[in-house]
Amino acid sequence: MSSKKQKKLTPVQQEYQEFAKAREPKRPVLKNCIRAFLVGGIICTIGQGLMWIFMNYFGFDEKTAGSPTVAVLVFLSVLLTSLGVYDHIAQWAGAGTAVPVTGFANTIASAAIEHRTEGFVLGVGGNMFKIAGPVIVYGVFSAFVVSIVKVVIKMLGGV
């Protein structure tokens, strides 16, 4: 809790905050990081294997093999999410399953499945990007700003 918010609290509330903080379970940071490293690494290695297959058997080159690889990973992730397996792995791996593109697909698929009882247009269609939306919004906007800056610098004849 920020110190600004802290000042508005009554002494009793402050005391409670201290009390709650002391009893909050400590996060096993090192253990989480090792798990994230292992699972994240394995997912990226699978991706590398898929890239190798696309490069050697489907005539893609090093630059173009990325897109079909991502598509296959997304498909696998959606499949595992649908079967209820991905969330079990995610609970163990933390950021290891959230950071790769498979985590992005997992948030979309799980939101879509979860909200189907609310109807296919407002439920599935409306909630699909509930969790993945911020990534797209901030990704696109920051990419837009970065690109505009780059284009303008190029136009002015710099760098």
Next chain:
Amino acid sequence: MEKFIWAFIIGGLICVIGQLLMDVLKLTPAHAMVTLVVTGAILGGLGWYDPIVKFAGAGASVPISSFGNQLVKGAMQEAERNGLIGVLTGIFEITSAGISAAIIFGFLASLLFRPKG
């Protein structure tokens, strides 16, 4: 073969960064992902992300940070052809595969499966 080892190490390290953002800085997963994407876009703009991809292959192109990099790359490709307006028309040029696949398969999954547990 060496590529596979680097993909494992770099991919794992990027996930550790995500885990640290969540555990140490106490960000929600959504905030951590947004941070990684924006970082990827900035590194892409500086031209520092592609060398990592070249070196680590899928280790750098599978984590979500590469999404930011590819958005910038697509925008810059079009901008080189069409000028400033290309930034708008090209921004999804490379990332189309990931987003389309996620939408299409995600929707199909919602048709075929019911929530578990």
